[in-house]
Amino acid sequence: MLMEEMKEIIEGCVKGQKRSQDMLYKKFSSLLFGICLRYTKNRMEAQDVLQDVFVKIYNNIHTYHHDGSFEGWLRRIAVNTSITNYRRNLKHAYQDDVDDLVRMKDEPLVAEDLEYTAEEMMQCIQNLPSGYKTVFNLYVIEGFMHKEISDMLGIDVNTSKSQLSRAKTYLQRELAAISKIKSIA
Amino acid sequence: MMSDERFFNQVKATMAGYSPEVPEVVYGAMRRKLWWSNFTRLSATRLNVWYLALALGAGVAGAAHFFGSSAHAERPGNYGGDQNWAVSVANTANQTQHSSNEAASSSSTCASSCSASKSCSEAGHASAKSTGGSSSGHSSQAAESSTATETMTAGEYQTETTEAIAQVENNESQEQTSENPTVSNETTSLSGKKKLKVSVFKNRNQETTEKK
Secondary structure: HHHHHHHHHHHHHHHOOOHHHHHHHHHHHHHHHHHHHHHOOOOHHHHHHHHHHHHHHHHHHHHOOOOOOHHHHHHHHHHHHHHHHHHHHHHHHHHHHHHHHHHHHHHHHHHOOOOOHHHHHHHHHHHHHHHHHHHHHHHHHHHHHHHHHHHHHHHOHHHHHHHHHHHHHHHHHHHHHHHHHHHHH | OOOOHHHHHHHHHHHHHHOOOOOHHHHHHHHHHHHHHHHHHHOOOOHHHHHHHHHHHHHHHHHHHHHHHHHHHOOOOOOOOOOOHHHHHHHHHHHHHOOOOOOOHHHHHHHHHHHHHOOHHHHHHHHHHOOOOOOOOHHHHHHHHHHHHHEEEEEHHHHHHHHHHHHHOOOOOOOOHHHOOHHHHHOOOOOOHHHEEEEEEEEHHHHHHOOO
């Protein structure tokens, strides 16, 4: 899509034109849905977060001043909304963490250098406990530092580091299990 | 076992182009959320929940004022609560009484109603004074008072009117036995202010009659 076309869409959204809003939705909904899926437990929750993301985008698009990447701006809104959703569900997340820690002790660590599809990887990330998942996404995929993550989530830097380490271990186990199933099939 | 850095890069590369299909229902739900968000947002330029709340509040306040005032007006025997209501009732009673040919009885009843409501139109007194008249015709006076009572539908006012009639009758009986009615009125055991007002009107009526 051309820069001029994108600018027109943004200006239309600023004016509240439905046509421009629809075009923006068609263009970026898949990308933002992928981000929401990474931070949530299932597709239903991701759909809810995606709706909130677009509401925020339409309501705040007048604050975008064309001084940076528009896609980056959208991604940041999606990440922030997902973090808000994570904080909202923090009580339930703690219960998940305890359950999964018990599970981790029982399974052997297997790590292999194999190719995985995005769907498989997404499935494994979604199965991570909420705390691990959020830290892992922020550090590995969004590229934030531990200090930034600790500020964003309101946790200690060491907690962020330990959660990343555990997330990596957990994910490697999950991926190893998938590769085992693949090899059998 | 692969290193952390390598593993993270692999995950990042795999997830980089991931853009799953979004179900159709999400769009409809998003539009509804957007509408609600705009509706509840504080904005002066569009119809929103705050305008509706203001309109509803004004409507409720108006209805409460209307029904509250009408209910208050229908409440019987309330002198102290609404002074204007008492004044209007007294004026109604005065108009009914002053239209009668029995001027003296009218003036005495007016005085009693004035003492009840502590206010009365000066026109009522003036007409009573100018027409003057004798103190006869107690039956018509009672009829006049009952007319006023019917207009008001107020139990307490009826009691007061009856009491005033009794005072007037008492005064007149004393007037017949005494040459100086004012003095006799002042020495009677009936309570002060209303009785004095009635006696003052009696004296004025007598003076008017003498002048004539």
